Structures are given as C-alpha cells and as structure tokens.
Amino acid sequence: MARPTHHSAWLALACWLALAGGDERTATPTLDAEDEAILARQTRCAVQAAPARVVFNRIARTASTTMLTLMLSAARRKGFRVVGGNWTAARASVPPPYIYEAPLWYGDVSSEEGGLTWINMVRAPAKLFGSQYYYQRDCACKILPASTCPRELPNVANVIPHFCQMTIDHAVATWNATFRAGVLKSFFPGPGILVDVFCGTRDPTCHTDDMRAKYDIARRRVAGDYLFIGSVERLEESMLLQQRLLPTFYEGVDVRAFARLHANPGAKQLDPKPSLSTIREVQTALQWDVKLYAFIDRLLDQRLRACNLTRAE
Numbered sequence: 001m002a003r004p005t006h007h008s009a010w011l012a013l014a015c016w017l018a019l020a021g022g023d024e025r026t027a028t029p030t031l032d033a034e035d036e037a038i039l040a041r042q043t044r045c046a047v048q049a050a051p052a053r054v055v056f057n058r059i060a061r062t063a064s065t066t067m068l069t070l071m072l073s074a075a076r077r078k079g080f081r082v083v084g085g086n087w088t089a090a091r092a093s094v095p096p097p098y099i100y101e102a103p104l105w106y107g108d109v110s111s112e113e114g115g116l117t118w119i120n121m122v123r124a125p126a127k128l129f130g131s132q133y134y135y136q137r138d139c140a141c142k143i144l145p146a147s148t149c150p151r152e153l154p155n156v157a158n159v160i161p162h163f164c165q166m167t168i169d170h171a172v173a174t175w176n177a178t179f180r181a182g183v184l185k186s187f188f189p190g191p192g193i194l195v196d197v198f199c200g201t202r203d204p205t206c207h208t209d210d211m212r213a214k215y216d217i218a219r220r221r222v223a224g225d226y227l228f229i230g231s232v233e234r235l236e237e238s239m240l241l242q243q244r245l246l247p248t249f250y251e252g253v254d255v256r257a258f259a260r261l262h263a264n265p266g267a268k269q270l271d272p273k274p275s276l277s278t279i280r281e282v283q284t285a286l287q288w289d290v291k292l293y294a295f296i297d298r299l300l301d302q303r304l305r306a307c308n309l310t311r312a313e
Contacts, residue, residue: 039302042223049247054097054249056071074249081097083099105196124231134168222295242255
C-alpha cells in the first residue's frame, strides 16, 4: 500500500468523524474490553528526569506549530536544542539532550537507535477536517502563499471545474466520481492517517489494508511507546502533563500561560461547515481513526490522573 503524506487532506477528513448531530461529543465510539484493559494499566506517572533524545513526529494541523514555539521558547531558557531535517545527520552532529521534530511516522527514525522518547499531539476530527481540507484547497488554488503550502499537491484547479469554490459537501458528494478516480487521489490516499502514523513503518502489517490489525499495533504504540500524546482540545492539560513528564525541558516554564495565549476557541469559522450527510459518510469511512482518537483521549485522562493533574471541565 502506498504511504500517504502528512499533508494529505485525508488527514483532514479524519477530523469530522467525531461529529454527530452537530455535537462532536455525541459520537465518541465505544471502546472495547481490550482497550479498557490497556487503559487500566496506565497507573504510573512515568517522569523522565533526563531524556537524551525526544522525537516529536508531528502531524499537520494539530497545533504542531504551537508545540514548536513552546519547545523553542523552553530551549532558550533551559539550554537544549530543537532540531529537524535529516535524522541521521542530526543524531551525528547534535549532542543530547535535544528534541527532534519532523512529520514522520513511528519508526521512521533509525530502528537501531535506542533510548528514544516519543511525543505527539492529535486533534479532534470535527475540528481538523475543515482546517485541513480548506487549507489544501487554498494551497492548490494558489490562494495561500506557496511558502506556506506542501509541495506535493496536484494542480487540480486546472483539471476540475470550480474546484477553487468547492465546499466540503461538494468534495464528498463527488468522492467516487472524482476524488478516488485519479486527479485528487493524493488528497485522499488511505483509510486512516492517525492509525497509519502511530502504527508506523516497522511492522509489515502496517503496510497492509487490515485496519483492525493496524489499529491494534497503533494502540500498542500509543500506550506503550509514547511518553506523551496531547490534544488540541485539551491544550492546557496537555502542556501541563508534558511539563510534568519532561522536567528537564520544561521545568520553570509557564506552560499554562502559554497554552492560554495560544488557545483560540473563539476563532471565526470562515469556510462552510459540512452537512450531517457529509459527516455521516466520512464517519463511516474513517471509523478506525475515530476509535484511536477516543482511545488517546481516555489515555490522556489516565496519565493526568496518574500524575495528580486534574482534568479541566
């Protein structure tokens, strides 16, 4: 199976899947007994006092820029480095401790390298979808500056009439006829970007279309290999937990004030929201991403509780 890119609008589609009846909280999928058993074992506040190499394999449109701003601010105060680019070069030239950031899948850095601490952020499907779809449309139509856009987007504006005015509803309504048929295939390349990112590249199963098996691997990575996964919707709690788990990087940094400064719940919605029929179709298409997001949200609860941090209501 071809590997989709992090800039794919399929990632955007994943983000409406938590919606139902206009309220994203009403569509939270039921976690099964195995999910609950894994969550029940998350009872330890796994503080890493002196991590050498932290890998932030960021996902587009999930507050990754906000996270990087926090990291760079903390780095100036605490004396560590934030690096990107080629992993092999960074590992060879930058002395630890450092945070390595790049849009990677789990396992994209050297599988021979031990002692890595993995962190990430996710975003509720209902909020990411609109942001990602319209962002990519406006990039393809050259409405946004090229310097702010991914390089691999197809030139669909010259192929599909009225694409630059195409709403989310129109895009999903023409899904089979247009999007899967060729020209926009790179916009929608796979059945689940969150599952793919966290499943990673090391296990051959992750390169198949067996979404149940891939979900199981992704869930195991999320619960067992990631020290921290926060969410945009719970930005303040997420940053407080990250500070507790990585004191070498964030001790003394006012992450609460930073989260409140960068949170923008009142931002104006400029582009049309999807209809309920669009939401239902997308919800069916990406059920495994929705389930993984729900698992990560519960995992955040468990880790906050283990570290004696209170969930904000």
